[in-house]
Amino acid sequence: MKDSLFQTIQLGEHALNNRIVMPPMTRSRASQPGNVANDMMAQYYAQRAQAGLIVAEGTQISAMGQGYAWTPGIYSAEQIAGWKKTTDAVHAKGGVIFAQLWHVGRVTHPENIGGQQPISSSALKAENVKVFIDDGTNAPGFVDVVEPRAMTKADIEAVIAEYRQAALNAIEAGFDGIELHAANGYLINQFIDSEANNRTDEYGGSIENRLRFLSEVVAAMVDAIGADKVGVRLAPFTSLNGTVDATPVETYTAAAALLETHKIVYLHIAEVDWDDAPETPIEFRIAVREAYKGVLIYAGKYDAEKGGDAIDDGLADMIGFGRPFVSNPDLPNRIKHGYPLAAHDPATLFGGDEKGLTDYPEYSPS
Template identity: 80%
Template sequence: MKDALFQPMQLGNLTLKNRIVMPPMTRSRATQPGNVANDMMAKYYAQRATAGLIVAEGTQISEMGQGYAWTPGIYSQAQIAGWKKVTDAVHEKEGAIFAQLWHVGRVTHPDNIGGQQPISSSALKAENVKVFIDNGTDEPGFVEVVEPREMTKEDIKQVVAEYRQAALNAIEAGFDGIELHAANGYLVNQFIDSEANNRTDEYGGSIENRLRFLGEVVEAMTDAIGTERVGVRLAPFTSLNGTVDKTPVETYTAATALLNKLNVVYVHIAEVDWDDAPDTPMAFKHAIREAYQGTIIYAGRYDSEKAAKALNDGLADMVGFGRPFISNPDLPSRIKNDYPLTAHDPNTLFGGAEKGLLDYPEYQAS
């Protein structure tokens, strides 16, 4: 059964050694000032290079795109050089790594974006959402987000151009490809979901209009670096960061059909992963498989058994294991050999240094 997870596969021009994905997880340890990826991060990802594919943590495409303190960027030369250390370290261990390109839109605070007002599809504040800022201590300070301003057509053009440039920067930094973060309530998602978008122009209203920004961003990036190096992450049923869609099945089936037309190399579906969350409807998974002919990745509350079943049923081509990868750098080996998994320490997820990042050991048989 588990063998399904260890079949090699072709992703664009890459041959991946297994079907196990390390999905993007924010760890907030970029070097300050400048939000630069560093040696510590290079070691962290290299430790996990036995994954078939690593998607690195969310990486802002501009100063305005940053939602939280201490997250890495990919818009300055120093940031590109920092990420080059990471990609070199992963490639040295024969791993494959994509960058996740991120603009948070309204999910930020002026303290994280040089005092500016955040931008979004619409001037709608995300309710009950907090982000963390650098409050001058090692402990992040949590603050409420503020009301954003609605993006003008000029803003939209500029952000599309920033995504394009970030994709080029990622390739310059040695990444094998990029994943567009269009999930979890961040900017692209703020255009897609009906309750976060009250525009009356061609970027709002109908599903087709709400998907327009997604399509323009993807086209700009695939034109720049090729369709075989661009994947997209979607979160159809989550209400994370206050974005909700009235008709998620219709909206996200249409989104995957659009991504099929644009020929992206994979679609990565983030399932709701809190403890008592409802399962993603099976009918929806079948609809996605029908709408999209490329590689499909699912992530959220998977164990090896559930993951192998998704692969054997033909609904997924790869499966992401999030938190287990934090505390089990050798996760593929542990899955293959039925070794026990180490639990992660939630207190060291965000910020700090090597503790909780680099000090989880590989499994040693006693």
């Protein structure tokens, strides 16, 4: 067991009990109609409140921001009230929880956004990308994404306003802060990465221009709720959902430096975590650590030892453990005592009911 994972850490106004993060993971169990967070979700997060920090699943900021069936929103009064159930339940267990604010951009299908054409930085279709729709069964029906339309200046201003309002809504719902989802090929990532952005205005071309939308969204949310309640998630080296950058080290080091100017409370780096994926270059980790001075979170292929080493080496402050949290609600306790980890059932990750969500037990030593 790595003691470093169990050191306390200050995150804004919150003194966290440990450095273990439950990162955002889509589970697609919001109540229909309306994509409303529900009692089942509140129980799921409360079960995992041992985490130093929970970042709730991606939550769309508008109806146009939805990429998959049954994901929760945070733009209606009913959705805000639904999320209040989760935040109350987590706080009752002594936990700290941030909302992840999400707009998928082109990674959707008209079926999920009221028949509209998706929007993106550019009119470029994400190749070989599928999303799931509600096809009338309890199982997700996968379909190809479609070509988006390029956002106008008015679209950009409108979406920035939606992010700002969503941040205010999250605080109203009882969240301790928000994480901006700027990773994994979704809308903000579609502006950042060079191969997904062919704009010729001030939002395209140079790295500075491609980071402009990110900067303006963060500025709006910081203005609304305070920098100590705003985190950002980036994915420098992934090609998820078809976004690729030609110079990721340069681009994302610049992004870290930009986010330092906004004094956000944390920067969350999502590493590639599939089998045989390349390691994040140590030179990049050092550069990010030098560029950004706030709380630095890494999530990817971490176990307790590797995560503890990253903290001991000064390259990370907190570590996210994703799918282990699905099937191990008491993951911090299992790590602390060296208890075995349970495996999750992949068939129950998306959609469905309590099975595979709230029915994984805590470990009981025999």
